[in-house]
Amino acid sequence: MRKKYYNMVEDMKGKIRVFCRIRPLNRTEASSGSGPVVDCLDEYTVAVETTRGLREFQFDKVFSKLSSQEEVFQDTSRLIQSAIDGFNVCIFAYGQTGSGKTFTMIGDKDLKNPGIMPRAFQKIFDIIQENMSKFDIKVSAYMLELYNDRLLDLFVSPAEAFSKKIEIKKDKKGLVFAQGAETKGAASAEELFALFEHGCANRHIAATKMNLESSRSHLIIGITIESTNLTNGSITFGKLSLVDLAGSERAAKTGAKDDQLKEANSINKSLSALGDVIFALSTEQAHVPYRNNKLTQLMQDSLGGNAKTLMFVNISPSDCNTEETLTSLAYATRVKAITNNAQRNWESKEIAHLKEIILKLKSGQPMEEEV
Ligand code: ADP
Ligand code: MG
Secondary structure (H helix, E strand, C coil): CHHHHHHHHHHHCCCEEEEEEECCCCHHHHHCCCCECEEEEECCEEEEEECCEEEEEECCEEECCCCCHHHHHHCCHHHHHHHHCCCEEEEEEECCCCCCHHHHHCECCCCCCECHHHHHHHHHHHHHHHCCCCEEEEEEEEEEEEECCEEEECCCCHHHHHHCCCEEEECCCCCEEEECCCCEEECCHHHHHHHHHHHHHHHHHHHHHHCCCHHHCEEEEEEEEEEEECCCCCEEEEEEEEEECCCCCCHHHHCCCHHHHHHHHHHHHHHHHHHHHHHHHHCCCCCCCHHHCHHHHHHHHHCCCCCEEEEEEEECCEHHHHHHHHHHHHHHHHHCCCCCHHHHHHHHHHHHHHHHHHHHHHCCCCCCCCC
């Protein structure tokens, strides 16, 4: 019954959700006297002071500088259950370099404040543990970096990765896989985390070799969850894609030339392709242009169809980033325009009501089935 209500909450929130997260002002910004121009007005509204007045944007949820990693994960963790239930789920972070994408998706450097990825690894295996008597669940993962339109396998040494060609294919079940890339099984959260760390180390070595900053490439982790029902033998496949995108800042502003310009163009192309795909999906267009870019090809099974998508738009609060902040918010708004307040409030009331029911169910209180 709890699962039923969870899925109802998810359905009401729609298949594509956009969360905005404002990072705190950093020390350099604070000491240079730059002031915050971004404010979180309520749970759903973010406001930016511009030269032409205050501009407001609305999203499915807005996290302020005070929101903790736990709070952010709380609102995403239900999607992990969905992936185990056989849905394809995609969680990704968009924003300019330095806006908090990696902090949100992975965490801070020494992982004192772990982000969505390590928490998701743990959650997957917590759920598996809870369901051990009813399901046999297998977890495997691949980890890729997309740089200048080229895919690199992060589970092999950079030398090997540079010499390998990876192609994006679909298997019989419609799940996308990266042909030529290693897929590794994990039997515990620790094993999955170790694979991830190994991938990060390879990424770091490759980046040093190419003189590349990690913020200039996309990081994609695909976790496949195969679940066998021990009672009737039926098997479901779900996939969780976790993506830390390259920085969205404009090339012109950073004064890029030659190689850097090529890099910036490639990033802009993939991010526009991603925006176009999600826009096509959220406006229910007949043609969804997945094939325009490797990024959208790779994310194809996790965007649209029965997939559940969660986008984070990460923004800086500082007045020196106002322009990029507005560009990011415009991108996110195009992805999901929420213009109707009444509708939104009605939805959030309904969601609050369903959440209450879930809480009651959790605490074991008797419930009459309503809906
Ligand atoms: P990006 O990946 O978008 O380039 P980072 O995640 O690396 O940005 O964030 C830039 C810096 O700001 C990092 O030092 C990070 O730890 C810090 N930071 C980002 N978001 C937060 C936050 N919500 N709370 C505290 N520190 C943050
Ligand atoms: Mg980053």
